[in-house]
Amino acid sequence: MIKGIKILVLSSILAFSLFVFADNKVGCPNVEYPDWESSEYVLPFAVGKTVKVQLGNCSSSYHSEQYPDKFAYDFVMDIGTEIYASRAGKVVFVEESGRDYRHPNNLVVVDH
DSSP, X not given: OHHHHHHHHHHHHHHHHHHHHGGGOSXXXXXXXXXXXXXXXXXXXXXXXXXXXXXXXXXXXXXXXXXXXXXXXXXXXXXXXOOOOSSSOEEEEEEOXXXXXXXXXXXXXXXX
């Protein structure tokens, strides 16, 4: 069973890194992304869990290049899902305001 879990975790990490970081094909143009093994950031959900990316970085609308959150990702998760810090830091603001997609809405700001 442990081998199966390790394979699932590795394949999940590999799939994410290939989708997001491979050859800078996805993401912000002219930005060098680190390999997932050396990145200072980790995914904000449990190891082995798969979640949908609603909006990626340097994509359309709110995460386009002219906005300060151009490097942000929006993950689709059910209310009550445990989330993890992507990098060491301190939570400085939390907004829990529903599901209407208006700013600020379900926002966590972390000072890194």
